[in-house]
């Protein structure tokens with residue numbers, strides 16, 4: 001649908017109209033326009049925000065109405081992004097990933113996907129009963145970051161699995177690394193595979209020619225974006241975009257109803273609408289400015305002693321066909337410290353909070369909210385960090401990331417494993433056994449072991465090393481990993 005005329009705000013307008021009616025509310029939420037909320041909450045949130053905390057009011061409607069404000073607003077989003085249909089999500093990209101997997105692959109059907117997926121993808125596989133065919137991600141040994149996955153690797157998996165129904169890609173990764181998206185989409189479509197894209201970190205890509213191509217423009221069939229992560233909408237609000245040609249909208253919508261709340265928060269929906277309107281009115285300028293600020297920051301950071309910021313110099317290596325410049329991945333190992341310690345120091349001493357840190361790197365997101373002052377604060381803090389650790393300069397070495405490995409799955413669906421018979425064994429002695437849990441390092445939330453995957457010595461060593469560095473493991477019932485559940 002082309003965008004005709006000025007941006008519309010049907011959700012916000014109908015919310016305001018409802019409040020202007022001044023009717024007595026005898027409906028949910030129980031706090032009734034904030035009146036019944038605890039005074040502490042009222043004080044912090046403000047009366048205006050609480051009064052907008054409404055859901056499914058007649059006249060404003062539900063997520064799945066065929067007409068009305070929500071539907072109009074979604075159509076406007078679809079037109080902006082060049083999708084055939086777009087759906088607002090109130091449970092993050094997580095529920096969009098569930099829905100697109102559920103709408104595409106059923107029990108026992110194969111889906112090809114990269115090894116460095118977010119744990120929400122594993123959730124989608126457990127729900128659907130699909131069988132994952134993993135493709136190894138490339139690894140940057142020096143930075144100890146999983147890059148993207150090469151087109152050759154995807155194509156090999158397609159050749160070896162002609163019965164696969166779909167392929168899933170990440171565009172870009174949490175660290176901003178993109179692969180050969182257009183080529184993989186073309187190869188997949190040639191073989192009649194559906195293309196699903198986790199674009200949690202790319203809702204802004206469409207608005208600057210200096211950014212990598214967004215997945216809908218590259219021809220992908222289903223794409224989920226975390227609007228809340230990078231743009232101006234409230235946390236948990238995301239959008240699922242879709243191309244009609246291969247997708248059954250009826251099936252997709254019924255799966256969305258399965259994974260979405262029946263009480264969608266209008267504050268979240270209004271914030272998605274506002275984010276879309278903001279982009280319609282000035283997206284190119286806002287995103288263009290953030291790209292410029294980030295690029296200037298990258299140059300300045302690369303001049304700081306002991307620091308390195310991932311950039312153009314790495315493009316062309318395996319698994320990195322391009323990168324999103326608004327993600328500043330700063331490698332601190334040259335200062336002789338761990339990324340996690342650097343992030344903690346920066347919070348306390350430099351008054352900046354990073355998006356995430358791992359053992360070697362700290363990630364900072366530059367968005368449309370940034371300006372010269374925030375960039376100065378960040379660069380100055382990094383300069384201070386470099387001075388503080390100037391004496392050490394003993395490069396800190398941490399290695400062992402193993403997500404490059406190809407498939408180590410035994411062909412069971414994660415769902416069969418999760419609901420099947422299991423036993424608990426010593427983690428250190430589990431090599432060769434089939435893992436029955438999801439073991440995730442957090443952040444960045446990439447599972448190191450999946451239900452149905454053979455546990456390797458490399459995986460055991462890496463998990464041990466992470467725990468030794470004080471990092472968090474999420475997912476297993478025993479987060480200390482003294483023991484692990486395996487398939488009985």
Ligand SMILES: Cc1ncc(COP(=O)(O)O)c(C=O)c1O
Nearest residue numbers: 092093094118120174198200226
């Ligand atoms: C690559 C990736 N996909 C999906 C998600 C889930 O997104 P959300 O937090 O919006 O549910 C995340 C969250 O960090 C992510 O990093």
